[in-house]
Amino acid sequence: MTDHNTTLPRLLIENAGKYGSRTALREKEWGIWQTYSWQDYLEITSEFAAGLKKLGLGKGDVIVLIGDNRPEWLWAEIAIQSLGGMALGVYQDVQASEIEYIFELTDCRLVIAEDQEQVDKMLSLRGKVSHLEHIVYHDSKGLIKYQDEGLLHFDQVREYGRPDRNLFESWVDQLSEDDTCLIATTSGTTGRPKLAMLSHKNLLTMAHNLGQVDPKDQADEFVSFLPLAWMGEQMMAVASSLLFGFCVNFPEEQETVQNDIRDIGPHIIFSPPRVWENLAARIRVRIMETTRLKRLIYHKCMGIGIRMAECRLSRKPPGTMLNTLYLLSQFFLFRSLRDRLGFSRIRSATTGGAALGPDTFKFFHAMGVNLKQIYGQTEIAGISCIHRDGHIDFDTVGEPIPETEIMISGEGEILSRSAAVFQGYYKDEKATGETLSDDGWLLSGDAGYFKDNGQLVVIDRLKDVMELADGTKFSPQFMENKLKFSPYIREAVVVGKGKKYIAAIVCIDEEIVGRWSESKQLTYTTYQDLASKKEVYNLVADEIRKINDTIPENTRIRRFALLFKELDADDGELTRTRKIRRKVVAERYAALMERLYTDDREVDLVARIQYQDGSTREMKGRIAIKDVS
DSSP states (O other): OOOOOSOOHHHHHHHHHHHSSSSEEEEEEEEEEEEEEEEHHHHHHHHHHHHHHTOOTTTOEEEEEESSSOOOHHHHHHHHHHHHOOOEEEEETTOOOHHHHHHHHHOOOEEEEEEHHHHHHHHHTTTTOTTTOEEEOOOOOTTOOOTTEEEHHHHHHHHHHHGGGGGGGHHHOOTTTTTTEEEEEOOOOTSSEEEEEEEEHHHHHHHHHHHHHHHOOOOOOOOOOOOOTHHHIIIIIIHHHHHHOOOOOOOSOGGGHHHHHHHHHOEEEEEEEHHHHHHHHHHHHHHSOOHHHHHHHHHHHHHHHHHHHHHTTOOOOOOHHHHHHHHHHHIIHHHHHHHHHOOOOOEEEEEEESSSHHHHHHHHHTTTTTEEEEEEEGGGGSSEEEETTTBTTTTOOOOTTTOOOOEETTTTTEEEEEETSSSTTTTTTTHHHHHHTSSSOOOEEEEEEEEETTTTTEETEEEEEEETTTEEEEEEHHHHHHHSSSEEEEEEEEEEEESSSSEEEEOOHHHHHHHHHHHHOOOOHHHHHHHHHHHHHHHHHHHHHHHHHHGGGGGGGEEEESSSOOOOTTTTTTTTTBBBBBHHHHHHHHHHHTTTSSOSSSSEEEEEEEOSSOOOOEEEEEEEEEOOO
């Protein structure tokens, strides 16, 4: 295995020497896959690095990247790091006002913005952030007539640096594995995201130790479709790909991801729970819309698959009859279903960033996808625990990866320690002190415990675990995951702290519920109209009853309401990784939450909607409240 006691740019140099013309990156453009070898990767990166140096950038500089997943992001990121700088990725759908503080805090002088949309955001910041000198873009559509000072095309920067690209290796020789190379934004569930500083050693130690229990090699294919600002994508598309030498593929557009995954047939896939949940929901919806015979085959085969998954995961022999039925199910359903999803060659399928419900786990294991849960935080370079093959427990997040210690504090908080633990928050000593102990333990803020089998169970955020009036403890996140397994429910917020019972605010999935409504010949005009229909309330009530049947009586959902809008990151209700900002939701929908605990059957509600251009409007409506018998 490649030595991980090194730096990311040094690995690029070594890979170019070892693999040469082997494909390192692939991007779909105009329906055709464009390939870049490891030698191309090194050449473009070294030219861009030299161009940045010509522009006056170097050690200690923070450079922001914003845009979709493209090879240019990786070339630029490694180029920044080769000069001793720090790459800071921000989510492509973020508004300029949300990231102004990042530019002020870091004194950022150059930003790499993908296209016109991102360039416009950066230009809008120019009046407030005077030290932003250069904006580099790589998609020129719509930008031909822009004449703003400091606006440069990616290839112009490469051209500036081309004469000095041979100096790249000498710059890399000056780097230390302990140098900060990446600044990653935290999820920001309680306020502004903090800026976690990570070194080459942090990232490569994590990638190496993860690879010990979830092997990867240079023949593997990986599709990068989740934001590169997210720690999970950095973990795979940057650190692991450079360490193990596998190929990273970039889809043409977000809308084509599923088709592009099928084109590639990746060996490795890593996605947060919302991706797996949405995929499972859409499969079930398509089955609803197919012929009666195909529905019958699906339900019979899926039942057999779940029985087989339960046997394997509990390490019980399935028996001759079940083995035979499962082989038939593979022939009639699962083989073609995996192929349709692009999962025919999947060897490593993992999920992380939040808890994934047991029902979703069983769904994918039933069809033969060896899905495993991982656990970690941005502050530990992404990963501290993972399920081992053959030791998957739906209720847990697995066991610590090598060279990682985990213990539970007296308050029930999960603490971690390893060489992957971050260096601290950028210019925020107070927050660093609250998160890192003097002896190197990372305080996760998560509540959890170890099962007798040595696997870690994550209950919820420590501050989010709630108690009913009678002292019954419950995890809102666990309940929300159960709700979101329903194909009709896109998002949910469970409440009940100090109350007599648990209630929920539910956001329907407009596409799926809309199809269901059409099948029932129910007409509707808008999301708000659809969510107000009595028939839709009855549909969701039936789904909640099914969930209630699987959980203890004192933690069942007794009442619910359908919100007249989706929870939205642009409105501050979700983080950019779609985690609920509970404080914001509690303040904004306080009136609705109060009525869930009265005899009222409806409430008039006002909500503020914010669009991506920053404009706002008020949304008003009457929301029904329904009991779940």
